[in-house]
Amino acid sequence: MILSTSVKFLRLARLPIRNLHQGRLPSARLFTGNQANFVLESLDNRELIRVHGSEVVPFLQGLVTNDVSKIGSDDGPASIYAHFLNKGGRVLFDTIIYRTNSPDTLLVECDREAASDLRRHLRLYRVRRRIEVDSVDDEYTTWVILNPKTAPSTPTSSNAEIFVVPDPRLHALGTRILAPADMSRTQLAKCFTASGTATTPTAESNYQLLRYTLGVGEGSRELPPGKCFPLEANVDYLNGVSFQKGCYVGQELTARIHHSGVVRKRYMPIRLTAQLDASSSHDVTSVAGAKVGQVFGSAGNYGVALLRIEKALNGPPLTVDGERCFTGRPEWWPEDLTRKHRQAFVE
Incomplete structure (x- = not known):
């Protein structure tokens, strides 16, 4: 520019x-x-x-x-x-x-x-x-x-x-x-x-x-310090990482995860059927009771959650605090995912 x-x-x-x-x-x-x-x-x-x-x-x-x-x-x-x-x-x-x-x-x-x-x-x-x-x-x-x-x-x-x-x-x-x-x-x-x-x-x-409907986390409440990896926070899909630059703090593991192509959890949008207490996090579980992820921010009937991709997209129905919730693959995620990344979705 x-x-x-x-x-x-x-x-x-x-x-x-x-x-x-x-x-x-x-x-x-x-x-x-x-x-x-x-x-x-x-x-x-x-x-x-x-x-x-x-x-x-x-x-x-x-x-x-x-x-x-x-x-x-x-x-x-x-x-x-x-x-x-x-x-x-x-x-x-x-x-x-x-x-x-x-x-x-x-x-x-x-x-x-x-x-x-x-x-x-x-x-x-x-x-x-x-x-x-x-x-x-x-x-x-x-x-x-x-x-x-x-x-x-x-x-x-x-x-x-x-x-x-x-x-x-x-x-x-x-x-x-x-x-x-x-x-x-x-x-x-x-x-x-x-x-x-x-x-x-x-x-x-x-x-x-708007951020919640897109599935974009922001700030220390939604991205708690030391809790998630940058690729889980979609930094690669949000134009926030270079894999060609030199070393930086935390670079080794970031590059290793990227080249392995295995990112099993990512921040995703979530639609709620009941409003949540926005001051605390909430677990997302399947109807069978298995933990799928965690909601880190919500407003009205929308929120952003760190979810296990395969279980969230292809598993049984999801709930938060006993109430049904829904998620989906964000439209802004790249279509041309590498073979390794596609494989990670179904592992």
């Missing part, structure tokens, strides 16, 4: 922003949306961390699953999805990493509840590198634009102060927006009038519910 250098963050240019060292976020290539209405929602559970230093790209390259050098190049994408893993190859943090106009500065979006732990994790691994790690939560907020009824086009903004980029995981997840923290929802909505009318999220139309 070719990034325009003409679009500037005016606010950063006129204020001595602490933490960003006058860095500016680049504009992603924009495509005009054609929807009359779209949902504009503030992601209050997400936080931005600034990672700054002359070695920022090789530093993060050794810590995350994806190839950070892609956003370090001028013709690279504006953002990438990536996981931080522990030494045992299990997921610690799911993140979106954004480039800025400064080659020495990257922004890392993560779950707010895990932000302090991620900053501690980054500082632990910087060793002798001159890398600065701090929050820019007081300067920028994360928003999302989506239209649950159709796959959204990336909308056009009339304001050079905000950063607009398609979600790097799935097109259906909408558009990520990084906006100045002091910009109100009304002010932000006016920036997208050329693309349609911004509407507020509702119980039937919001980002969390």
Whole structure:
């Protein structure tokens, strides 16, 4: 994706922003949306961390699953999805990493509840590198634009102060927006009038519910640190891992699982017939009582669960807390699964 250098963050240019060292976020290539209405929602559970230093790209390259050098190049994408893993190859943090106009500065979006732990994790691994790690939560907020009824086009903004980029995981997840923290929802909505009318999220139309209908887990509650492997969290299907890059923490086991082709559990969407207590996890079992997986997040009659693929898709009916539930193979899973991966489904 070719990034325009003409679009500037005016606010950063006129204020001595602490933490960003006058860095500016680049504009992603924009495509005009054609929807009359779209949902504009503030992601209050997400936080931005600034990672700054002359070695920022090789530093993060050794810590995350994806190839950070892609956003370090001028013709690279504006953002990438990536996981931080522990030494045992299990997921610690799911993140979106954004480039800025400064080659020495990257922004890392993560779950707010895990932000302090991620900053501690980054500082632990910087060793002798001159890398600065701090929050820019007081300067920028994360928003999302989506239209649950159709796959959204990336909308056009009339304001050079905000950063607009398609979600790097799935097109259906909408558009990520990084906006100045002091910009109100009304002010932000006016920036997208050329693309349609911004509407507020509702119980039937919001980002969390959209993720659940797609089967995409996000954040420390749905992806508990140290509990699952990145391929179980669909990092390979969500454009979040590179199997060609060099070593990183947890890489050995991730590569071994990938090349074996055996991933028996994955996060999948689940439809419920009775609402669950969203503050706790719930076991998914067959009608015979065998455990098939676990629900890690739910809203209304939808949720996201880590399930044993073969039993979930080809086994007996499923239940949660004694009530029937349903799942299916997500449409965004690739059709051309390798022979090994297909075999894993029936083992």
